[in-house]
């Protein structure tokens with residue numbers, strides 16, 4: 001088997017030997033052993049097996065909305081308004097928060113139950129299915145993939161499908177776990193983000209860059225952030241704990257800074273190239 005991102009050879013990943021991971025000798029992508037082809041992985045979502053295994057996370061509305069608002073604050077630096085297309089829209093809470101803050105939104109989600117929720121409860125335009133299969137309407141100003149890319153065996157194909165929904169010059173926002181982080185390397189096969197059976201590929205900053213570039217995108221930024229970026233400040237509910245929370249936040253302030261690779265989560269912004277001015281667009 002060769003690397004699904006760059007085609008180079010794979011070798012056993014030493015830090016993750018017990019989990020049977022292989023690592024690309026060129027781009028650094030880590031690959032989980034999969035018994036079947038991509039078709040089997042897809043059924044996991046279409047028949048709601050993933051939802052059954054991770055329902056506590058999927059239905060945690062308060063936490064999911066909080067994460068959405070943190071991501072929207074970050075995205076605003078690149079795109080303050082326009083149309084967002086989300087790949088893997090889950091229950092629709094990110095799109096709902098985005099719509100409430102002024103974006104036009106649409107998305108796609110393979111889980112029948114989650115996509116139904118996104119339409120009926122969150123009231124958002126979410127198709128049931130895979131991004132690779134639905135009709136492409138190249139109108140979006142940005143495509144968002146929050147913890148989606150690691151679930152498929154062919155990340156470049158998925159990125160191309162996301163980019164096909166963009167107008168020329170549109171942006172792709174991605175977040176995935178960072179297997180190059182000291183936390184992942186220290187935990188090895190016990191690292192919680194390995195999610196055996198669900199996460200099929202695992203990214204380092206170099207592998208994410210290689211994947212985006214193979215999909216024909218121009219990388220604008222890759223950075224890492226700590227998982228604590230998405231903690232909810234629950235302490236605010238209790239006034240007696242406010243001072244303690246302020247002190248803790250001050251001590252932890254370094255943990256909220258971005259770093260090229262040390263944080264547990266990787267985020268990237270990439271762009272679908274716009275046609276060169278003065279020349280007609282190809283095709």
Ligand SMILES: [Zn+2]
Nearest residue numbers: 003006024027
């Ligand atoms: Zn590779």
